Amino acid sequence: MSSTPAQAARRELTGFTGDLTGPDDSGYPEARAVYNGMIDKRPALVARCADADAVARVIGFARAHDLPLAVRGGGHHGAGLGTVDGGVVADLSPLKDIHVDxxxxxVRVGGGCVWGEVDRATNAHGLATPSGIISTTGVGGLTTGGGIGHLTRKCGLTIDNLLEADVVLADGRQVRAADDENRDLFWAIRGGSGNYGVVTSFLFRLHEVSTVVAGPTFWPVEISAEVLTAYRDFLPNAPRELNGFFLYGSVPPAPPFPEELHLRKTAGVVWCYTGDDTEAAAREMAPLLDALPKPMLHAPGPMPHPDMQSMFDGLYPPGHQWYWRADFVNEIPDEAVEIHAKFGAEVPTMQSTMHLYPIDGAAHDVGSTDTPWAYREARWASVYAGVDPDPANADLIKQWTVDYFEALHPYSAGGAYVNMMMDEGQERVRASYRGNYDRLARVKADRDPENVFRLNQNIQPAPKPRYEARP
Structure with missing residues (x-):
């Protein structure tokens, strides 16, 4: 009688540093869960890896048994790319080491950390590195895909602050990737997603960011076209210290929001000013506020940076239904504004939303070929997200998301932020990397010619793997 993959793993991986969980184990439901409740996959084995050696052994086991391999850090990806039916999940969550210098x-960060853990550790020293907007997001997935967040305009993308990484390759070798070692790999992992290996440790540059002036400004959704028009003209000319992403959504029915605003549909801006000078922040926000009617709510205030990073955690807990689409955006013409206004007024559920994240400022200081992130000239990354806790609403939120995306896509730059894409096919992946795709494919052919790491926004190996690293 043949054994299951979990049974085979326990037999073959003696002395494994971590936990091996299969479908027959009591902890399996928790072990297989990911952030998006719409994803319901049943891996044959979930291997919680406590160190890089364990990661290498799991990769070798999956290859030896010809099983598909998924790699999971925080498990936040909308398409569920951190899990797989009938295959092996290398779960990095035990890799929690954080060392601030x-x-x-x-800061050196283990590949299983989530951003809230990093933010709290660095904030204790008055420092921060750019991350996302939900603190339960995994460091590994967000970083290797690029990294957009509240500090982008001031400090760049997360990949722009990555100094080195420890990577386990498809053949089990453990290597360091940096400007002075394995430069081809270092280039590729800064935006090429999880195609090249499993990053077990990251070293990031830190910036002096402790307290920020942050919070939302909400206007009635009925005047959203006016708000978006003013915002698109205002933000690119604002100083880099001021980040603010535009959103459509509903006012959450909970404190600190006034009860009379609960569930009101809104167009808004979520601000983050890097500094604790509330008067300076107010001066920089004033041109937009002065150009528009009085908002329903204007609530930016000083807070520790980790508090800003975790502001949306309660609104978006694990287990809700999610469906995403995304685009890069250079300009927002009047025709696009009107389309936004239509769909923004039709947000189908309280947690469904659309965000326009600024990716100018410091993100524009890096060249379009310096990292795989090819859209350095883009001003925004848009994401359309249908979200709801009830599986019965899955079709509703998906349809709104797809319709919204398809209506605006003709006005986009063509590609998208890979961290916010669903499984949309190879053409879409190519479009997101533009001219950098071929170089990524050559590195892939050299580092992972058999495409072991394919459960991602996949870079397929170039047909002839004869890539040589640049000197």
Whole structure:
């Protein structure tokens, strides 16, 4: 009688540093769960890896048994790319080491950390590195896909602050990737997603960011076209210290929001000013506020950076239904504004939303070929997200998301932020990397010619793997 993959793993991976969980184990439901409740996959084995050696052994086991391999950090990806039916999940969640060097202004982070853990550790020293907007997001997935967040305009993308990484390759070798070692790999992992190996440790540059002036401004959705028009003209000319993403959504029915605003549909801006000078922040926001009617709510205030990073955690807990689409955006013409206004007024559920994240400022200081992130000239990354806790609403939120995306896609730059894409096919992946795709494919052919790491926004190996690293 043949054994299951979980039974085979327990037999073959003696002394494994971590936990091996299969479908017959009591902890399996928790072990297989990911952030998006719409994803319901049943891996044959979930291997919680406590160190890089364990990661290498799991990769070898999956290859030896010809099983598909998924790699999971925080498990936040909308398409559920951190899990797989009938295959092996390398779960990095035990890799939690964090070491802050305040003198060097760096932080070394284990591949299983989530951003809230990093933010709290660095904030204790008055420092931060750019991350996302939900603190339960995994460091690994967000970083290797690019990294957009509240500090982008001031400090760049997360990949722009990555100094080195420890990577386990498809053949089990453990290597360091940096400007002075494995430069081809270092280039590729800064935006090429999980195609090249499993990153077990990251070293990030830190910036002096402790307290920020942050919070939302909401206007009635009925005047959203006016708000978006003013915002698109205002933000690119604002100083880099001021980040603010535009959104459509509903006012959450909970404190600190006034009860009379609960569930009101809104067009808004979520601000983050890097600094604790509330008067300076107010001065920089004033041109937009002065150009528009009085908002329903204007609530930016000083708070520790980790508090801003976790502001949306309660609104978006694990287990809700999610469906995403995304685009890069250079300009927002009047015709696009009207389309936004139509769909923004039709937000189908309280948690469904559309965000326009600024990706100018410091993100524009890096060249379009310096990392795989090819859209350095883009001003925004748009994401359309249908969200709801009830599986019965899955079709509703998906349809709104797809319709919204398809209506605006003709006005986009063509590609999208890979961290916010669903499984949309190879053509869409190519479009998101533009001219950098071929170089990514050559590195893939050299580092992972058999495409072991394919459960991602996949870069397929170039047909002839004869890539040589640049000197």
């Amino acid at each position: 305040p003198e060097a202004r760096t």
